[in-house]
Amino acid sequence: MELEQTLAKYFGYATFRPGQKEVIEAILSGKDVIALLPTGMGKSLCYQLPAYLLQKPVLIVSPLLSLMQDQVEQLKRFGEKRVVALNSFLTVEEKRYALHFLEQYRFIFTSPEMLLQQQVQEKLANMTLSLIVVDEAHCISQWGFDFRPDYLRIGDWFSQGNRPPVLALSATATEKVVKDIHATLSLHAPFEFMYNVDRPNIHLGRVLFEDRGDKAKWIVEHVKKTAGPGILYLSSRKRAEQYCELFMQAGLRAAAYHAGYSAEDRQFIQQQFIDGELDWIVATNAFGMGINKGDIRQVIHETMPANVANYMQEIGRAGRDGKPALAILLYSDGDEELAKFVVTGDLPSSSHVDRYQELALQRIAPSQMLKNGELSETAFRVLDYWLHQEPEERVKARLHHFALEKYQAVDEMLKIIKTKDCLREQLVGYFGQKLQKKPENCCENCGIHYDEINTVRMKEEKKVEMMAWESRLKQLLISD
DNA sequence: CGTCAGATCGGTATCGATCTGACGGTGCAATACT
Numbered sequence: 001m002e003l004e005q006t007l008a009k010y011f012g013y014a015t016f017r018p019g020q021k022e023v024i025e026a027i028l029s030g031k032d033v034i035a036l037l038p039t040g041m042g043k044s045l046c047y048q049l050p051a052y053l054l055q056k057p058v059l060i061v062s063p064l065l066s067l068m069q070d071q072v073e074q075l076k077r078f079g080e081k082r083v084v085a086l087n088s089f090l091t092v093e094e095k096r097y098a099l100h101f102l103e104q105y106r107f108i109f110t111s112p113e114m115l116l117q118q119q120v121q122e123k124l125a126n127m128t129l130s131l132i133v134v135d136e137a138h139c140i141s142q143w144g145f146d147f148r149p150d151y152l153r154i155g156d157w158f159s160q161g162n163r164p165p166v167l168a169l170s171a172t173a174t175e176k177v178v179k180d181i182h183a184t185l186s187l188h189a190p191f192e193f194m195y196n197v198d199r200p201n202i203h204l205g206r207v208l209f210e211d212r213g214d215k216a217k218w219i220v221e222h223v224k225k226t227a228g229p230g231i232l233y234l235s236s237r238k239r240a241e242q243y244c245e246l247f248m249q250a251g252l253r254a255a256a257y258h259a260g261y262s263a264e265d266r267q268f269i270q271q272q273f274i275d276g277e278l279d280w281i282v283a284t285n286a287f288g289m290g291i292n293k294g295d296i297r298q299v300i301h302e303t304m305p306a307n308v309a310n311y312m313q314e315i316g317r318a319g320r321d322g323k324p325a326l327a328i329l330l331y332s333d334g335d336e337e338l339a340k341f342v343v344t345g346d347l348p349s350s351s352h353v354d355r356y357q358e359l360a361l362q363r364i365a366p367s368q369m370l371k372n373g374e375l376s377e378t379a380f381r382v383l384d385y386w387l388h389q390e391p392e393e394r395v396k397a398r399l400h401h402f403a404l405e406k407y408q409a410v411d412e413m414l415k416i417i418k419t420k421d422c423l424r425e426q427l428v429g430y431f432g433q434k435l436q437k438k439p440e441n442c443c444e445n446c447g448i449h450y451d452e453i454n455t456v457r458m459k460e461e462k463k464v465e466m467m468a469w470e471s472r473l474k475q476l477l478i479s480d
Numbered sequence: 481c482g483t484c485a486g487a488t489c490g491g492t493a494t495c496g497a498t499c500t501g502a503c504g505g506t507g508c509a510a511t512a513c514t
Contacts, residue, residue, distance in 0.1 A: 117509090259505070259506065
C-alpha cells in the first residue's frame with residue numbers, strides 16, 4: 001500500500017506536509033532520523049503513522065509532564081486507546097499495571113528519568129519496540145550537560161545492544177545542537193531533515209537603550225498601543241512579577257508565569273492564554289514549550305536570551321498562523337553580564353569537586369553537601385553524574401569548559417544583536433542555512449515600519465472586539 | 481558581575497550619601513510533612 005493511502009486510512013489526510021513523507025520512509029527503512037520541523041507542521045504524525053504500520057509499541061521520550069499529558073489526550077480524542085504516559089502522575093498501582101502490560105500499548109510516553117528506572121529498563125529489555133522517539137530533542141543539548149543529566153544517560157542506554165530506529169524531533173536546532181543529539185544518542189548515519197528555519201512573517205525588531213531603566217516605560221507604552229496576544233520574556237521571576245503588575249495597572253489582561261508557581265497554577269494560566277482570556281504572558285524562559293497557539297502576535301525580550309537557539313525557539317512561538325507577527329529584542333549595554341551569570345551561576349565549582357572527593361574518601365555520603373546547603377540540588381546532581389563518568393581532573397576541566405561555552409554562546413547572541421547587517425540573514429546563517437528571500441518588514445536593520453504593522457493590528461483588534469460585543473448581545477437576547 | 485532594597489551614617493536635618501547583603505532559569509521523581 002502506498003504511504004498516502006495509509007495516511008488517508010488512519011488520519012484522513014490526502015497529502016503529506018513537507019518533510020513528513022521523507023522522514024517516515026527513512027524510519028520504515030530502519031534508519032535513524034533527525035527531523036527539524038516547525039511546531040504545528042505535523043511532527044507527531046512522523047511517529048504516529050509508523051506506529052500503525054509497524055505493529056509494535058513506539059516509545060516517546062518527552063521532556064515535560066504537561067507535554068505527555070497533552071499528547072495522550074490528543075491521541076485518546078482521536079480514538080486511540082492503547083496509549084499511556086508512564087510518569088510520576090501514576091499511583092504505585094497504576095504504574096505497576098502499566099508496566100505489566102507495557103507491550104500492549106501502541107504509544108508509550110515517558111520522561112528520561114522514568115525511562116532509566118531499573119524496573120522500566122528490565123521490562124523494556126524483554127520486549128520489542130518498533131521505534132524510539134526523542135521529542136523536543138534539543139533538550140539533550142540544552143539540559144543534558146548541566147541540568148538534567150538523565151538526558152545524557154539515555155544515550156548510554158541507546159548504545160547498548162539492539163535497538164529500533166531512533167527519531168529525534170525538534171523545531172529548531174543549531175548546528176551544535178544537532179551535533180550533540182547525534183553524538184549523545186549514538187545515532188547511526190542518521191537521515192537528517194531540516195526544514196527552513198526562517199519564519200518570514202515574524203518581523204525582527206531590536207531596540208537599543210542607553211539606560212536600562214527606560215525599558216519598562218517603553219514596553220508599557222508599546223504594549224498599550226499594539227495588539228496581543230503576546231509573550232514578554234524576562235530574565236528573572238521577580239521582574240516577571242513586577243512587569244505583570246505594570247501591565248495590569250495599564251489595564252492589560254496579563255499574568256506572570258515562571259517555575260515558582262505550582263503546576264496547577266501554570267496549567268491554568270497557560271490555558272487562559274490559549275483560550276484568549278489573557279493578552280500577555282509575562283514570563284521567564286519556563287514558558288513556551290508545548291504551547292500550541294497560532295495567533296501569538298508578539299514576542300518581546302526585555303533582556304537578551306542566553307543563546308541563539310533559545311532566542312529562535314522563543315520568537316518561533318509567534319505567528320504560527322502565518323499572519324504578521326513581531327519579535328522585539330531590547331538591549332542595553334551590559335545586559336550580557338546578567339545573562340552570563342544566570343547560565344553559569346549554578347554550575348558546580350572546582351572546590352565542590354574537591355569537597356565531594358574528600359567526603360567520599362572519608363566514607364561520608366557526598367549528599368551531605370546538599371544537606372549542608374553547600375550547593376543546589378541541580379548542581380549536586382550534575383556533579384554526581386560527571387564524577388561517576390570520569391576522573392576528578394577531567395570533571396574540573398569539563399565544568400570550566402561548560403562555563404566558557406556558555407559565555408561564548410551569550411557572546412554569539414550579542415554579536416547578532418549588535419550587527420549592522422540584516423538580523424534575519426545572521427540568524428538563519430547561524431543555523432547553517434542561507435536566507436532565500438528577504439520579506440517586507442524584514443528586520444530592524446533592513447527597516448521595519450512599526451506604524452504600519454501596528455495600525456493593521458489595531459484595526460484587526462477592533463473588528464474582533466466588535467464581534468465579541470455582538471455575540472455577547474446575541475447571547476443576552478437569546479438567554480432572555 | 482550588576483542591581484536593588486534596606487540599613488547605616490553623618491552631623492544635627494528630618495534627608496542625601498554610602499554601605500551591605502541578598503538575589504538572579506530551566507524539571508523530573510519521590511518523600512516528608514500538614
